[in-house]
Amino acid sequence: MILQINFQFQLNTASNIILLVAVLIMGIVQIIALGRNRSKGRWRIKVLLNFLLWISILGWILQPTFTRSSDSNQILIYQQNIPHTNLQHWQDSLHIAESFTEKELLQAINEHPAWITQIGTVYLAGTHFESTLLNQLLDKEWKWLPAWNSNQLHSIRWEGVLYRGDLQRVSGKILSEQKQVLSLKIGEQVLDSLMLKKGLIDFNLIFPAFVKGKAKCELWLGKKLLQPIHFAVMEKPTKSVLVLQSNPDFESKTLADWMGKRGYKVEIWTKVAKNTQNQFQINTKQSIKSYDLIVTDPSLAADARVKKVLGENKSVLIINLTNPETETRIINQALGTQWRLTKSSTQEAIQLSNDLTALPYQIQPNTWQKSLKEYPIAVQRQKGRVGLSLLNETYPLMLSGDSVTYNKIWASTLEAVLPSEPISVQVNAPVFVDIPTQIRLNTLKKNVDWQVGEDTLKPSVSSLNSQNEYQNYRFTKTGWQPLFDSLSVYVEDSTQDLAYLQRLKMYVGNNFSEKKQKNIDLSIARQSSLSPWLWWGLILFILTVLWVEPKW
Structure with missing residues (x-):
């Protein structure tokens, strides 16, 4: 930082020079005269007051200005509620010479518009900054110093x-x-x-x-x-679902009812005897001719309706597995899928949460496969989509009142197995x-x-x-x-x-701007001066003290 003192008083005319010399001579003569007359009491106070008076008169005439120049390759703009210790740490560690509040910098730019061209990298501490300032610094390199509160x-x-x-x-x-x-x-x-x-x-x-x-x-x-x-x-546009059951089971029936309540048209076919099937519809009074999804168990994977749906590039979801290693081979042979499982535990079931268990197997990754993060469910996509669930019965969740988990399981499954709208x-x-x-x-x-x-x-x-x-x-x-x-x-x-925060990210991006600033020497000059009225007030105050002093 460099401090310079300049004067508004111009010495380029004879009258100004004569005025300044006259004031200096009068002041020096009076001070010397007071210094020789030491017989009167408190002469030191008189000398001091008169010295200050003539200095004030000189200040009023000369009108000094103070210019402080400092490095502006990096400046810090901060919120007023940022702790001072944080600001000091950032300035010391990042070697930032100048720091401003938003109001201070706006005022400085208004007074000295050329400042903007002398600013390099802008560090922002906090989030509460108005577009008025940010728009004026668009061509600068930005760096963001987040200052967060707990919680x-x-x-x-x-x-x-x-x-x-x-x-x-x-x-x-x-x-x-x-x-x-x-x-x-x-x-x-x-x-x-x-x-x-x-x-x-x-x-x-x-x-x-x-x-x-x-x-x-x-x-x-x-x-x-x-x-x-x-x-x-x-x-959502209505989807048609076929639930194929080899035997009546509560898991498939609960899932069908759940889909019906969510607006799906559901048709349930249940094998009740040899060559005899029971049919039941939800949200429709007529038989559904075309299905968007078939929900079934492994024993019906080779059913003609299942193959027809996949041939139409639609979806199948297979649930209710009991012997995964054997059943996945049946599914692969019937549908051309590539399911591979590895046993993950010697237990009969893995406890995922209260009232929810899964078979002790893991579905191995596959190029055409997408797995759900939270549950052992995956979807393979080749021609159509085939979903496979290793969950055991989920309907106990509904019976225990945990509809939130039940909803989450099957909503995420259907989102994965059904194509996007x-x-x-x-x-x-x-x-x-x-x-x-x-x-x-x-x-x-x-x-x-x-x-x-x-x-x-x-x-x-x-x-x-x-x-x-x-x-x-x-x-x-x-x-x-x-x-x-x-x-x-x-x-x-x-x-x-x-x-x-969102407004700030529009300017800052991911903390750092793509704009690059040339590595050149930049500096800004902060100029200040005392008001002429302040000099007048100081002169009147000293004259008053000089008038009162003999009466002390």
């Missing part, structure tokens, strides 16, 4: 729009100060939960969306509400007012304008997939806002911490 969300994401029956995934990061429970709730019902350890923790909570229309749940940390979760649920909408939530949000639509229709909020948009088409359209949109109102013809998306207030 605060670092990030969060969920689907703003999804189909009924699909899995809603709420994921993010949180700084937990102790071991505690993070949970998703509707009222007092827990949809999913996770035991957090102390520290910065990634979380991923999952539950099936079964309420059509505008839905809401809440994210809780212990007894503290962290974030309301708003999302819209679309009705040809028409889908993707909106990453939370969506904040006045912050751009990307909306994606996978559609068969082309060249159709979108109705979003109060505007009509012309979407862009993805270069990778002509059916994938997208557009960035900035909502201007909070609450539920219209999306397309019959949907809605919930828009949050942009004053909350997560909104500031």
Whole structure:
């Protein structure tokens, strides 16, 4: 840092030079005269006061300015609530010469616009920064120094729009100060939960969306509400399911009833005697001619209806295995699959949770295979999709009242075994007012304008997939806002911490910008001066003291 002192008083005219010399001579003469007259009391005070008076007069005439120049290759902008110890640590460890609050830097730029060109790398400490400042520093290299509070969300994401029956995934990061429970709730019902350890923790909570229309749940940390979760649920095009039973069993019947309650058309065929089958329908009064999914057991894997569904590039789910090694060979031979199992335990069953067990086998990985993370269920895709479940009976979960786990098991299974819908909408939530949000639509229709909020948009088409359209949109109102013809998306207030964080990430990216700054010497000069009124006040004050002093 370099400190320079300059004067606004110009010595380029004869009159200014004469004035300055006259003041200096008068001041020196008076000080010398007072110094010789030591007979009067308190002469030292008189000399001091007169010296200060003439210095003040000189200051008022010369108007000194103080210019402090410092290295600006790196500057730090910080929130006012950041602890001083944190700021000092960052400045020392990163060798940052200058630091400003947002208000200070804006004021400095307004007073000295040329400063912007002299700023190199910008370090941001905190999250609460307004676009007014960030927009002025767009061409700089950014580095972000997060300053988090305990038990605060670092990030969060969920689907703003999804189909009924699909899995809603709420994921993010949180700084937990102790071991505690993070949970998703509707009222007092827990949809999913996770035991957090102390520290910065990634979380991923999952539950099936079964309420059509505008839905809401809440994210809780212990007894503290962290974030309301708003999302819209679309009705999925009706799927037709055939449940083939070699014998009547409660597991298949419970699953069929569950799918019926979720809007599926279900037909149940049960072999009750040789050449005799019992037929029963749910959500339809007529026999179903074409099926999207067949749920059956290994003994019926070679059934003609099963092969026909796979030939139509549709799906089969095989449950109720009892002798996995033998039954997977039968399935592979009948359907051309490549299931391979290894025994994982000598026990008859593996306990996964209360009222839920699985066969003591593991499904080996395969190139064309996708496995569920939490359960021993996998799907192979060649022509059509074939799902295999190693779970034992799951209906005891329903009998014990644990419908949340039951829903999660079969919703995630159906999501994996059934193909994606040809028409889908993707909106990453939370969506904040006045912050751009990307909306994606996978559609068969082309060249159709979108109705979003109060505007009509012309979407862009993805270069990778002509059916994938997208557009960035900035909502201007909070609450539920219209999306397309019959949907809605919930828009949050942009004053909350997560909104500031999302706005900041638009500028900073993943903590570091791709922009590169040349390694050159940059410096900024901070200039300050005393107001002429301050000099006047000081002169009047000293004159008053000189007048009062003889009366002491």
